[in-house]
Amino acid sequence: MKANPHHHVYTPVSKKRFHLGDKYQLFLMALPFLLLVFVFSYLPLYGWIYAFYDYRPALPLSQNEFVGFRWFTSLVSNEFQREEVFRVMRNTFAISTLGLLTSVLPVIFAIFLTEIKNAPFKKIVQTLTTLPNFISWVLVYSFAFMLFSVDNGFLNNLLINMNVIDQPLNVLGSDNHTWLSMTLWGVWKGLGWGAILYIAAITGIDPELYEAARVDGANRYRLMWHVTVPGIIPTFFVLLVLGIANFINSGFEQYFVFKNAINMEHIEVLDLYVYNIGIENNNFGFATAVSILKSIVSLILLFAANSMSKLVRGEGVI
Amino acid sequence: MGKNSKISMFDVCNYTIFALFTLACFFPFYYLFINTISNNDLSSRGLVMYFPKGFHLTNYIQVFKIPGLADATIVSIGRTVIGTVLTVAASGFLGYLFSKPTMWGRKFWYRFLIATMYFNAGLIPWFLIMLKLGMVNNFLAYIVPGIVSPFFIILVKTFIESTPISLQESAQIDGAGHMTIFWKIVMPLITPVLATIAIFSAIGQWNSIQDTVFLITDSKLFTLQFILYRYFQTATSLASLLQAGGGSVNLATIQTATSIRTTVSMVVVIPILLVYPFFQRYYVKGMMIGAVKG
Numbered sequence A: 001m002k003a004n005p006h007h008h009v010y011t012p013v014s015k016k017r018f019h020l021g022d023k024y025q026l027f028l029m030a031l032p033f034l035l036l037v038f039v040f041s042y043l044p045l046y047g048w049i050y051a052f053y054d055y056r057p058a059l060p061l062s063q064n065e066f067v068g069f070r071w072f073t074s075l076v077s078n079e080f081q082r083e084e085v086f087r088v089m090r091n092t093f094a095i096s097t098l099g100l101l102t103s104v105l106p107v108i109f110a111i112f113l114t115e116i117k118n119a120p121f122k123k124i125v126q127t128l129t130t131l132p133n134f135i136s137w138v139l140v141y142s143f144a145f146m147l148f149s150v151d152n153g154f155l156n157n158l159l160i161n162m163n164v165i166d167q168p169l170n171v172l173g174s175d176n177h178t179w180l181s182m183t184l185w186g187v188w189k190g191l192g193w194g195a196i197l198y199i200a201a202i203t204g205i206d207p208e209l210y211e212a213a214r215v216d217g218a219n220r221y222r223l224m225w226h227v228t229v230p231g232i233i234p235t236f237f238v239l240l241v242l243g244i245a246n247f248i249n250s251g252f253e254q255y256f257v258f259k260n261a262i263n264m265e266h267i268e269v270l271d272l273y274v275y276n277i278g279i280e281n282n283n284f285g286f287a288t289a290v291s292i293l294k295s296i297v298s299l300i301l302l303f304a305a306n307s308m309s310k311l312v313r314g315e316g317v318i
Numbered sequence B: 001m002g003k004n005s006k007i008s009m010f011d012v013c014n015y016t017i018f019a020l021f022t023l024a025c026f027f028p029f030y031y032l033f034i035n036t037i038s039n040n041d042l043s044s045r046g047l048v049m050y051f052p053k054g055f056h057l058t059n060y061i062q063v064f065k066i067p068g069l070a071d072a073t074i075v076s077i078g079r080t081v082i083g084t085v086l087t088v089a090a091s092g093f094l095g096y097l098f099s100k101p102t103m104w105g106r107k108f109w110y111r112f113l114i115a116t117m118y119f120n121a122g123l124i125p126w127f128l129i130m131l132k133l134g135m136v137n138n139f140l141a142y143i144v145p146g147i148v149s150p151f152f153i154i155l156v157k158t159f160i161e162s163t164p165i166s167l168q169e170s171a172q173i174d175g176a177g178h179m180t181i182f183w184k185i186v187m188p189l190i191t192p193v194l195a196t197i198a199i200f201s202a203i204g205q206w207n208s209i210q211d212t213v214f215l216i217t218d219s220k221l222f223t224l225q226f227i228l229y230r231y232f233q234t235a236t237s238l239a240s241l242l243q244a245g246g247g248s249v250n251l252a253t254i255q256t257a258t259s260i261r262t263t264v265s266m267v268v269v270i271p272i273l274l275v276y277p278f279f280q281r282y283y284v285k286g287m288m289i290g291a292v293k294g
Helices: A007-052 A070-077 A079-114 A119-134 A137-148 A154-161 A178-203 A207-215 A220-245 A253-258 A270-280 A284-313 B002-036 B040-044 B058-065 B069-098 B106-117 B123-132 B140-146 B150-161 B166-173 B178-207 B210-215 B224-233 B235-244 B257-291
Strands: none
Touching: A007 A070, A007 A284, A007 B069, A007 B106, A007 B123, A007 B140, A007 B178, A070 A079, A070 A284, A079 A119, A079 A178, A079 A220, A079 A270, A079 B002, A119 A178, A119 B002, A119 B257, A137 A154, A137 A178, A137 A253, A137 B002, A137 B224, A137 B257, A178 A220, A178 A253, A178 B002, A207 A220, A220 A284, A253 A270, A253 B210, A270 A284, A270 B123, A270 B210, A284 B123, B002 B257, B040 B257, B058 B069, B058 B257, B069 B106, B069 B140, B069 B150, B069 B178, B069 B224, B106 B150, B123 B210, B140 B178, B140 B210, B150 B178, B166 B178, B178 B257, B210 B224, B224 B257
């Protein structure tokens, strides 16, 4: 192996060159990706302009009729539209409220799972209850269909065999308890997954706290209530705040796959409504106006939730 | 004595409730599976309830003869593989770049990126811009918008910042450029994070239906998830597909609406079930890192 005579000369030079252009070089390497962010996340903000036109995508913008705030005012002035929006907001609020109420279930799940001392059983429970989180809503609907359909569903066969009912129930093709059933599907899919963070939080509780309480004569229930619960309240609070921030973002996929002509009255949440008027009915101007209002309200909720968190915990969530 | 029986009562209830909920989570998977390998006639009448009856595997062969299903499988696999590779590469590389305090305007650009987690322009403005960009009925719509993902970049950046900088520095002194440092030194260090990202990204790609619903009307670009969705919406057109699978007049193996729906469902879920045991240990770790703010 030859010794490199230039070694001593080279090192300082290349080091210097490295540092000179370094900051721009780093930026230039990130630039293509930052452009992607601009195009797919910031450029759509330019699309807000369509809310002020009677927009037809086939025509250039200049040939579309400028309507000013007509789409926004029609939300309030047009009686039909007002009722529609009221119905959609009612559905969104109902489903989101039920979602917030059930957000306590993962906490309960985690606390009671910690009380299970049989490790293999615990492992099986955790594995199988987390699994539904990783399947798509289409697949959830497939399960729902196979289990609850009218003609050959599992539930109807079971109940008819047991002589509980003599007419099959039409669970999916009915508008009874739509909000509740949507919430329950959400719980089925998300409970095991939602509990993971809390289980981790419980694992992080100092075992000495339990020891000390036990020495003081606390029984199992008192340990759960006075040690475990306070240990995971901070985690619960953060997730609750995030839940409030996402109050009107109830989502799309679940309602899109479960919707049908019968349950539309109660299943049509904001995102589904915007899809229906915009992409299905091509009323782009109005749908953009609703999209804008939703984005703004959602941002306000985020900041409100963040301030609330700062007030209570002294730390924000964003 | 009294105290002991009380505690065991608690355990009995606790174990029972968890067992029931676990069963409720698992049973649908099992129920669909036994229906795909059972006599199709019994299955379509809902008579296969707890155990397979009349075992056969023809459904898994027949189902791919349905027009469009093989194509949809290719589209789904294609978007999952390409999308995941690009997302993982971009997340790793950007995470590295943003871990460098010397980057020009780093603070601003990082905020520029992270802010996109908290706002969006709204569905319709986004759709209209995607239309203008030619992303409607374009395979790239499955890939390009997802390449840069702020959450994944936070994961990588946080992780890199927790590793010793000395390795990178010594390579820098030896004259290595950023590409070399990234490939030779940083990549091996961040493999566990990249594995977590790969799994989440792949599952997201595989399960995605929203982009197809919004942007795709060309049936050549339909994904398996979307095709499955349509099988539940259009029972009548499904019946006409059955002829395509023809040849067989055996009631036990002839395709029915139920057999097609259940078999395609299993085709969609089997990849998830296959990778699930391997990534289970990653997701908790991934979530814990994610809980740390970037």
